[in-house]
Amino acid sequence: MTTPHRILIIGASLGGLSTAEALRREGYDGTVTLVGAEPHLPYDRPPLSKQVLAGTWDPDRAQLPAAAQLDGLDIELLMKQEAVGLRPAERVVQLRDGERLRYDTLVIATGLRPRWLPGSRQLDGVHVVRTLDDALALRQTLRQGPRLVVVGGGFIGMEVAATARSLGVEVTVVDPHAHPLAGRLGGVVGDAVLGLHRDHGVRFRLGQRVSGLAADGNRSVVGVLLADGSVIDADAVVLGLGSIPTTQWLKGSGVPVGDGVLCDQYCAAAPGIYAVGDIANWLDVHSGRRRRVEHRTNASEQAVAVARNILADHDKQTAYTPTPYLWSDQFDCRIQCYGWADEGQEVHVVEGDPAGRKFIALHRDHGRVMAVVGMNSARGMRSHLGALGSTADPVGPSRAQVVNPASTRGQTAD
Amino acid sequence: MRVITEEDKCCGSGLCVIAAPELFDQRDSDGVVVVLDETPGADRHDAVRKAVAACPAAAIRLARQ
Ligand SMILES: Cc1cc2nc3c(=O)[nH]c(=O)nc-3n(C[C@H](O)[C@H](O)[C@H](O)COP(=O)(O)OP(=O)(O)OC[C@H]3O[C@@H](n4cnc5c(N)ncnc54)[C@H](O)[C@@H]3O)c2cc1C
Ligand code: SF4
Numbered sequence: 001m002t003t004p005h006r007i008l009i010i011g012a013s014l015g016g017l018s019t020a021e022a023l024r025r026e027g028y029d030g031t032v033t034l035v036g037a038e039p040h041l042p043y044d045r046p047p048l049s050k051q052v053l054a055g056t057w058d059p060d061r062a063q064l065p066a067a068a069q070l071d072g073l074d075i076e077l078l079m080k081q082e083a084v085g086l087r088p089a090e091r092v093v094q095l096r097d098g099e100r101l102r103y104d105t106l107v108i109a110t111g112l113r114p115r116w117l118p119g120s121r122q123l124d125g126v127h128v129v130r131t132l133d134d135a136l137a138l139r140q141t142l143r144q145g146p147r148l149v150v151v152g153g154g155f156i157g158m159e160v161a162a163t164a165r166s167l168g169v170e171v172t173v174v175d176p177h178a179h180p181l182a183g184r185l186g187g188v189v190g191d192a193v194l195g196l197h198r199d200h201g202v203r204f205r206l207g208q209r210v211s212g213l214a215a216d217g218n219r220s221v222v223g224v225l226l227a228d229g230s231v232i233d234a235d236a237v238v239l240g241l242g243s244i245p246t247t248q249w250l251k252g253s254g255v256p257v258g259d260g261v262l263c264d265q266y267c268a269a270a271p272g273i274y275a276v277g278d279i280a281n282w283l284d285v286h287s288g289r290r291r292r293v294e295h296r297t298n299a300s301e302q303a304v305a306v307a308r309n310i311l312a313d314h315d316k317q318t319a320y321t322p323t324p325y326l327w328s329d330q331f332d333c334r335i336q337c338y339g340w341a342d343e344g345q346e347v348h349v350v351e352g353d354p355a356g357r358k359f360i361a362l363h364r365d366h367g368r369v370m371a372v373v374g375m376n377s378a379r380g381m382r383s384h385l386g387a388l389g390s391t392a393d394p395v396g397p398s399r400a401q402v403v404n405p406a407s408t409r410g411q412t413a414d
Numbered sequence: 415m416r417v418i419t420e421e422d423k424c425c426g427s428g429l430c431v432i433a434a435p436e437l438f439d440q441r442d443s444d445g446v447v448v449v450l451d452e453t454p455g456a457d458r459h460d461a462v463r464k465a466v467a468a469c470p471a472a473a474i475r476l477a478r479q
Binding site: 022025044046051061064065296297300301304325327329334336376377378379381382385 | 422427441446463467471
């Protein structure tokens, strides 16, 4: 392949900026242009539900380090510019203000946008947390000491609940499952997180679906309506309903889109078009499955993989096969996961005790270790990472406690 | 070159230790990063850069001095 002269990256957040940085680190000296819809220099999102929301960090501290080095790295950044269309045949991206940007290679890094309840956007007091402006607006609201309802007990919902509660706010979490963080991490972590939040005074309405929001005559939210007919009074509501890949600007371009931008194992979606970060849905050759990961480490790691594949000769491209890592901080608790935790896996606690909120567990699928999950055990986790992918029992069955009741292996006595 | 870490950014991932075990470790209590060599020699600069890139919390920086 001939090295592209002009690389255009749409989306100026972690994935996009990391790709630009990696291109330079790999020695690329052509033009790199980053286009981002936001009015801020690129920043990191994890602090938005934690330190920035709590007010313990100035928003400046969340800025990505490379954002201060754009000149030195010779990266052109167009802020407050939104891509609205793509024409691969002409190698042109259309911006909202009418400008057309030409490229030789395009990187799609437009991430996700949060899901809203129908009609909820127009109401005062209803928040999502995806951008810095979202976090600052919610922080302002929390300062007024509202009765807060968090709809959805996923990572962002639970982090917001913890931060708000730490500020003394009255918090209720609504979720359709029996415990928070349902899904990939499973009930062991979920129950521990439930206990953690309850001990700090967070209230829960679990097993409940939200049917809508109630508003007063001024279009301010006053309550959350549940499917069973009950109402939770609220002065503010945070929607933690998950997010949708920002693919609408690719409509009609021919770039394959499904749950994100559909890429091959090299993270390419079409000739000369790559995707990176939360939006990229790529073929993982290790598992033979499509993967899309909404965590920070993936965005920065995939950026390096994409930069290398852009610059590599076609037959020297490398398939992207990461071991994902995620973490979440809630109150004084840190949850970490390395690998591919998923629903239905058997969970074996190998160190500590979930009830004491300090433990390490191996998640297995048909005996193979797929993930190492831990709570408040940061240093101990590393010694278990070697077990990832193996089928051997590294601690011996007598010490492993099978805690997933759905498991066919049954309980192993301690 | 000087290695600077910010403890309140570190999420205790240990990914820097995996990238450069001779330069980083983690505190026993909470897994927060510990720098073993703040002014590594030129032969270790590549390893430091790998750790900076691997850090999921942007908690490691390099300064000229
Ligand atoms: C509140 C919060 C807390 C989080 N906490 C953690 C955590 O603790 N641990 C963890 O592992 N992960 C966490 N994450 C996830 C992590 O932040 C994401 O995985 C990461 O931001 C993905 O980066 P990205 O560049 O792929 O996408 P994004 O960060 O979503 O960036 C996409 C960018 O593209 C821009 N854009 C969109 N459309 C267009 C367009 N048409 N034209 C131009 N620009 C456009 C957007 O404005 C945005 O700036 C958190 C996320 C949030 C929101
Ligand atoms: S890689 Fe970063 S977050 Fe992880 S332990 Fe090292 S400094 Fe901390």
